[in-house]
Amino acid sequence: MTIHFPFQNSYSALPDSFFARVAPTPVAAPRLIKLNRPLALQLGLDPDLLETPEGAAILAGKTVPAGADPIAMAYAGHQFGQFVPQLGDGRAILLGEVIDKDGVRRDIQLKGSGPTPFSRRGDGRAALGPVLREYIVSEAMYALGIPTTRSLAAVVTGEHVIRETALPGAVLTRVASSHIRVGTFQFFAVRRDTEAIRQLADHVIARHYPDLRQAERPYHALLAAVVARQAELIARWLLVGFIHGVMNTDNSSISGETIDYGPCAFMDSYNPGQVFSSIDEMGRYAYANQPRIGLWNLTRLAECLLPLFSDEQEKAVAEAQDILGAFSDQFSAAYQAGLRKKVGLFTERDGDEALIEDLLDAMAKNQADFTLTFRKLGEAAGDDAADVRAQFMEPAAFDEWAGRWRARIALEPQTAAERQAAMHAVNPMFIPRNHRVEAVIQAAVNDDDYAPFEELVKVLARPFEDQPDYAAYADPPLPDQRVLQTFCGT
């Protein structure tokens, strides 16, 4: 029995400078610990076959399936503001691309599958904890309706990786509409390879923005399109309390998907300055700083595209600035529209922005849980304000605000039930809370127990449903359960 992957590779047909051909390194004893069966079907793969030992061998990089053209992609990037001219896939290998059931081209990539020419001093491997973390959080983001790479499978390798201690090794199969990053453009820009930038831009347009082929100035339109997608994406992050944690330009996707789940986290109590990542000492990637950093990253992309805009540097720069200038309004429009929905407003009126800002201020001052405040505000729309009040250290702070909010919603014709339903559809009950993610990882790593992981993944697949049997998963951490720091674990 051979497992058929319907590969149709396009990136590996680009010039040799775009990647290094390299096969995954075989591992000792691959064992499948999770297969995303619905995603397998969506990709035209047979989940039953992937669950056989032969499937596990493929998903661990022990066997390369027919039709794969394994490569490590070249890219550069600004890491915490510092430019590194060569990064590349140091521990990931792109097996190839398949066209999914919706006709969308998807990369199938193994992460943690052994060294590549881009590994520098790294071992090319991944530890089980970060693999589970990426699986949980990326699939939770998908269920929340936020553009993201996805997780097809997690396998343990039967080998150890050495971090601070010896840890079980694992491989994640990541699926993305592509793995092209801002840093991919930077790789060629720093080498002044304008022809490669043009080829990459053409590839990206054909793949992610096919309508732009007809545009009068396709490369300008490409920058505008990436700006728009990133503005929307980052607004979506803020609206669920997500902190990416490492928004380096190499972790910023051209397709507008959330990519590279390292020390990312969802915040519990609302705090605009929240940082979890142990390596983000300056708070560069703090929650509320994400839009600014998004624009910074897009500015780096614009710099790469200048040679395609015009031979006249000044003209090219002016055009790029013009396009980048749209980011702030696009972000604000998406963020404000999202906030209005979160507080149950169907229409837009003067004063809404200030009203919502006041709620956020009160939440910050009162350490209100971000997720539960909005979720329980839905119930307050139907007069049951007990749960939302309880999120505030001083419930009176909520009451003061709620009076104005009630007067505002009274101007709209919707019934309380309609309002609550609309709010529940945008305000999740369940997010991947750090303490839950940590507990699941501990059970898997220390006790080889995957039941907690399975249950968490199951609950997070339906974030907008109440799921009374799993109500405890909605709870914020108790003081002694609080996770203060997250680690990238590379």
Ligand code: AMP
């Ligand atoms: P990341 O922090 O995951 O975005 O990775 C940044 C860069 O470090 C990328 O070029 C990765 O391929 C590389 N890298 C991270 N972990 C490893 C590892 N264990 N071995 C080799 N390269 C790695």
Ligand code: MG
């Ligand atoms: Mg990365």
